[in-house]
Amino acid sequence: MAITLSILEQGLIYAVLALGVYITYKILDFPDLTVDSSFPLGAAVSAILITKGLNAYLCLIVSFLAGAAAGLTTGIIHVKFKVRDLLSGIITMTMLYSINLHIAGKANLPIFNSENIFSISPLKDYLGGFNTLFIIFLVVLAAKLVLDWYLKTKSGYLLRAVGDNPTLVTSLSKDNGTVKIIGLVIANALVSLSGAVMCQQQRFFEISMGTGAIVIGLASVIIGINLFKTASFLKPTTAVILGSVVYKACVAIAISFGLSATDMKLITGALFLAVLILGNLGKGKKSNA
Amino acid sequence: MKKFMALAIAFALSLSFVGCGDSSANESAGSTDQINNEASEQEHSDNDEKLKISIAQFAEHGSLDNCREGFIDGLKEEGFEEGKNIEIEYQNAQADMGAANQIAQNFVNDKADLICAIATPMAQACYNAADGTDIPVIYTAVTDPVAAELSNENKLSEKNATGTSDKLPVEQQLKMIRAFMPEAKKIGILYSTSEVNSETAIEQYKEKAGEYGFEIVESGVNQSADIPMAAADIASKVDCITNLTDNTIVSNLAVVLDAAEKASIPVFGSEIEQVKNGCVAAAGLDYIELGKLTGKMAASVLKNEKKANEIEYEVISQSNVYINSQALDKFNLSVPDDMKESVIEAE
Structure with missing residues (x-):
């Protein structure tokens, strides 16, 4: 039971990150490396504000906004200064590393002795061991519902159109660039929110916690979309959330079977590749038939 | 293919349930x-x-x-x-x-x-x-x-x-460096900005350095790739370098040693492993x-x-002074007489 609980907790925290990556990678077709720094950005903001005594839930909102600012930066660099997509993400990511250190004040900021979103939950006494999972679930649910709603608005439709068919957006006399910036803002806000929840759950900020965040996000999106693409009753956002849980389950199982962390990245890469190849095979067959 | 996927998921899930089944x-x-x-x-x-x-x-x-x-x-x-x-x-x-x-x-x-x-x-x-x-x-x-x-x-x-x-035995280290290099004024320290322990240690060094007549010059790096430049730069400004237990720097010790040798200044380590790998000496904790x-x-x-x-x-309060005789010779340093009995050759 305990292992299932921890997989769900971890998987759902990263699911918020995966939703962000889903927007950039899948909808906008934008390889956004800002993620590796906007994840710890949310953590740094949350950790420092918590030590200053701000309400833990308000910290989540501030982290969300900080992430939005990071996305805005990448968006402006890309759209206004015409820097290539990959590079704009890398530039923001690099600069954010220093900014994160400044925000937190140091490379490792513990918040063990402060209140967090889980410890101040009014339902704590009723839920016992499920309190943490429940709060995380609420955050994920809120993120998903708002995102689902947004994608159905006019702005959301344009966002989806930019990735699929940029000419359509231009023909609607809308600015492609603005739409892209909006996408990046929402994506990084979500990623940062995920970092904030992660930090409050593990109860410390650590500068290295963002390393490989983009890989986790991409893996979750790809696993989710490919595994559940036949289940048409599932929204892509739901599939991505499930993908994140499946990914974390695979990692947890691998570790509990004694796989050393040395091999972890190799296995992750192989899993990644396998899902992609299997997904493509499926596609090939369909188009041949 | 769908079936295969379904099987794969089922397999993964069943594994996770086995995992939580019992001890x-x-x-x-x-x-x-x-x-x-x-x-x-x-x-x-x-x-x-x-x-x-x-x-x-x-x-x-x-x-x-x-x-x-x-x-x-x-x-x-x-x-x-x-x-x-x-x-x-x-x-x-x-x-x-x-x-x-x-x-x-x-x-x-x-x-x-x-x-x-x-x-x-x-x-x-x-x-x-x-x-x-x-x-x-x-x-x-x-x-x-x-x-x-x-x-x-x-x-x-x-x-x-x-x-x-x-916690690093900072005072012992400063005392040791003073004993080996009576003329030295400036000690260089390299650290990585991602390691909080290093910042704490640098504060300790700065606090105590004055008592032993030293000035601390520090230089922070963000990643391994920055070390060659930072090491060369700091080596040109100081009389010797001392290491912390900073993981990034210690993992790139060879680079630091190389830069220091070019500037013909010695590097002091913070524990025995670094001395084995080429630092002249260290007042180090015995991690065992x-x-x-x-x-x-x-x-x-x-x-x-x-x-x-x-x-x-x-x-842990007691520390040992570990030395690397070969490295000491290279920089014409010798073990002070009053320490000859207590030093341990690291090999």
């Missing part, structure tokens, strides 16, 4: 301990008698490995021996924070009888994972347990945890001893003599 899964979770790979084959009736000691280490690195070795020795000296009355499971996160959390969580899920966490981020991950359970966490190689919020100012923890600190001390603390918790939160964390 017998722990056996297959297996010790990564190479010697004892066979042990995972044993029936789990053994499991009832043997205490399960789980060691979580943050990164692979000479000092941390020594801590682990010492910890196992310390337990043994107190009568807890691998295979006899304890089972040791060891996992290393290879400096990956996500893996560290997962390892900590797995150890807690596997209902370890005691978790030994090596290095600060791992100690924090285990401390958090074990919160709310009765699993004691014994940490080691944590430079400042109070700053890491693992302990209160009174050296006792809020939760079921205690351990040992590897630190580990042993930690192992003994763990033993007293296992014997139910004391709870972890009733034991104050300990700082």
Whole structure:
């Protein structure tokens, strides 16, 4: 039971990150490396504000906004200064590393002795061991519902159109660039929110916690979309959330079977590749038939 | 293809349920301990008698490995021996924070009888994972347990945890450098901005340097790739370099030594492993001893003599001066007469 609980907790925290990556990678077709720094950005903001005594839930909102600012930066660099997509993400990511250190004040900021979103939950006494999972679930649910709603608005439709068919957006006399910036803002806000929840759950900020965040996000999106693409009753956002849980389950199982962390990245890469190849095979067959 | 996918998911899910089924899964979770790979084959009736000691280490690195070795020795000296009355499971996160959390969580899920966490981020991950359970966490190689919020100012923890600190013997190091280099004025220190322990250590150095007539020149790097430039730059400004236990810098020690040699200044280490690898000398902690001390603390918790939160964390106080004669010769340095008796040749 305990292992299932921890997989769900971890998987759902990263699911918020995966939703962000889903927007950039899948909808906008934008390889956004800002993620590796906007994840710890949310953590740094949350950790420092918590030590200053701000309400833990308000910290989540501030982290969300900080992430939005990071996305805005990448968006402006890309759209206004015409820097290539990959590079704009890398530039923001690099600069954010220093900014994160400044925000937190140091490379490792513990918040063990402060209140967090889980410890101040009014339902704590009723839920016992499920309190943490429940709060995380609420955050994920809120993120998903708002995102689902947004994608159905006019702005959301344009966002989806930019990735699929940029000419359509231009023909609607809308600015492609603005739409892209909006996408990046929402994506990084979500990623940062995920970092904030992660930090409050593990109860410390650590500068290295963002390393490989983009890989986790991409893996979750790809696993989710490919595994559940036949289940048409599932929204892509739901599939991505499930993908994140499946990914974390695979990692947890691998570790509990004694796989050393040395091999972890190799296995992750192989899993990644396998899902992609299997997904493509499926596609090939369909188009041949 | 769909069927294959469905099978794959089903397989993955069923595995996760086996995992949470009962403690017998722990056996297959297996010790990564190479010697004892066979042990995972044993029936789990053994499991009832043997205490399960789980060691979580943050990164692979000479000092941390020594801590682990010492910890196992310390337990043994107190009568807890691998295979006899304890089972040791060891996992290393290879400096990956996500893996560290997962390892900590797995150890807690596997209902370890005691978790030994090596290095600060791992100690924090285990401390958090074990919160709310009765699993004691014994940490080691944590430079400042109070700053890491693992302990209160009174050296006792809020939760079921205690351990040992590897706070650098800064004064001894400064004293040693003064003895080797009576004329030196400026000491250079390289550190990486991602390691909080290094910042604490630099503050200590700055505080004490004046007393020994030194000035500290520090230079921070963000990643390994910055080290060659930073090392060359700092080497041109100082009379000698001294190292901290900064993981990034220590892993790139060869680069630092190379830059220092070009500027013909010596590099002092912070522990024996660095001296073995070419530093002239170090007033260093004996990490094996630190580990042993930690192992003994763990033993007293296992014997139910004391709870972890009733034991104050300990700082190892004695340090040894380790030297590398070859390296000393290279820079025309010699061991001061009054130290000749006490220095230890690192090899």
